[in-house]
Amino acid sequence: CTVIFTRMVTKDLHKPISILFCNLAFSDLFTSFSGFWISMLFITNPDITIFGSKDMLAPYALYTVSILSTIYNLVSIGIERYLAVAESMRTRFRVARHHSIAVVLINWVLAFFLGCLPLMGWNCLHREKNLSVLYSPFCIDYLIFIAVPNVVVAFIIPLFTYLRIIIILRKRKLRMKACGQATGSYKSAEIQVARTSIFIWLLALISYAPFFAGVIFDATNHQCCVDLYPGIYIFRNFTAMLITMNCLGNPMIYTLKVKILGAKLKALKRLFTSRVQACTI
Numbered sequence: 001c002t003v004i005f006t007r008m009v010t011k012d013l014h015k016p017i018s019i020l021f022c023n024l025a026f027s028d029l030f031t032s033f034s035g036f037w038i039s040m041l042f043i044t045n046p047d048i049t050i051f052g053s054k055d056m057l058a059p060y061a062l063y064t065v066s067i068l069s070t071i072y073n074l075v076s077i078g079i080e081r082y083l084a085v086a087e088s089m090r091t092r093f094r095v096a097r098h099h100s101i102a103v104v105l106i107n108w109v110l111a112f113f114l115g116c117l118p119l120m121g122w123n124c125l126h127r128e129k130n131l132s133v134l135y136s137p138f139c140i141d142y143l144i145f146i147a148v149p150n151v152v153v154a155f156i157i158p159l160f161t162y163l164r165i166i167i168i169l170r171k172r173k174l175r176m177k178a179c180g181q182a183t184g185s186y187k188s189a190e191i192q193v194a195r196t197s198i199f200i201w202l203l204a205l206i207s208y209a210p211f212f213a214g215v216i217f218d219a220t221n222h223q224c225c226v227d228l229y230p231g232i233y234i235f236r237n238f239t240a241m242l243i244t245m246n247c248l249g250n251p252m253i254y255t256l257k258v259k260i261l262g263a264k265l266k267a268l269k270r271l272f273t274s275r276v277q278a279c280t281i
Contacts, residue, residue, distance in 0.1 A: 001029065003251050016100040017080055023104045024073040028247035031066035035244050038063060042237075050233060052136025054125060057118055060135060064146065065115030067243060070250070071154045072107035074204065078161040085165050114146060134218045134236050147215040154204055162201065199253050207246035211239040 003025040038059045042049045048056055080100070124131040124139045132138045214236060 001025075004029070016097055017077070017084070019097065019100040019104060020073060020077050020080060023107070024070065024077065024250055027066060027069040027073050028250050031063070031070055031247050032244060034059060034062040034066050035240060038240070050229065052131070054137070057123060057125070057137055060138060061116050061119050064118075065111050068111035068115055068146075068150060069107055070247070071150055071208075072111060073104075074200070074250075075153055075157050076103050076107060078158040078200075082161040082165055085168050118142060132218050133221060134214055134232065140219050143215045144219055147212055151208060151212045154208060155201075158204065159201055203246060203249045203253065207242045207249075210235070210242055214239055 004022055008022065038049070038056075041055065041059060045055075080103075118138055122139060122142050123137050125137045130139050130141060132140050132143055135143060217232075
């Protein structure tokens with residue numbers, strides 16, 4: 001909420017990458033709220049989260065939408081950063097605000113379409129065949145359809161884009177060094193980008209790999225849910241906790257470490273304090 005508020009009220013932060021950052025924060029907030037909904041259902045009636053019911057269809061669908069939106073935003077930010085670095089020496093193409101807005105709209109439309117497919121009929125409410133044990137009343141084939149391509153997208157594309165960014169920065173540093181120019185700032189920028197890229201990729205790997213493993217186990221498992229209780233459901237809750245931790249980690253990596261955002265947040269605080277004092281006087 002702090003990231004969204006700060007970026008919305010600060011005009012000079014309305015850049016293409018800032019729009020993607022703000023949308024990522026909104027996706028993480030949406031994930032947290034939908035996960036809180038599922039948690040409340042688990043507290044009030046644990047059986048429906050284990051054996052499945054119609055009441056779990058909408059919360060799981062919204063949770064899927066929010067996770068997909070977060071993944072697509074992470075991929076979009078990686079591509080935008082790559083274009084910003086790769087095309088920085090060219091003037092033919094620049095990522096503009098309308099490009100970022102279009103990407104945000106496409107991400108949400110795609111996430112809502114894929115995430116709401118169970119609400120449109122792709123579920124196993126009235127049939128026990130192909131029923132997911134972990135995420136009933138979802139079907140196993142739907143989980144495979146959602147998990148496999150999106151996990152590949154979440155891991156492969158960011159890894160490629162950030163590796164390309166590091167390679168481009170290193171080539172330019174060597175070129176500047178060959179020309180006798182100072183490379184101190186480029187070296188620090190390369191270290192910062194490399195460190196941030198590693199954090200981003202590791203956070204995504206730690207957050208989504210256990211969930212993907214749970215889906216694969218669900219697809220290959222032939223045991224009844226009663227036989228798997230309670231160990232496998234503890235693991236399911238653990239994967240949900242990791243996804244929520246990803247929502248907490250994204251602002252720290254992408255936005256709260258940005259010095260200009262912190263400076264703007266302090267400026268807003270001082271402005272608010274001065275206005276309160278003026279009103280008091």
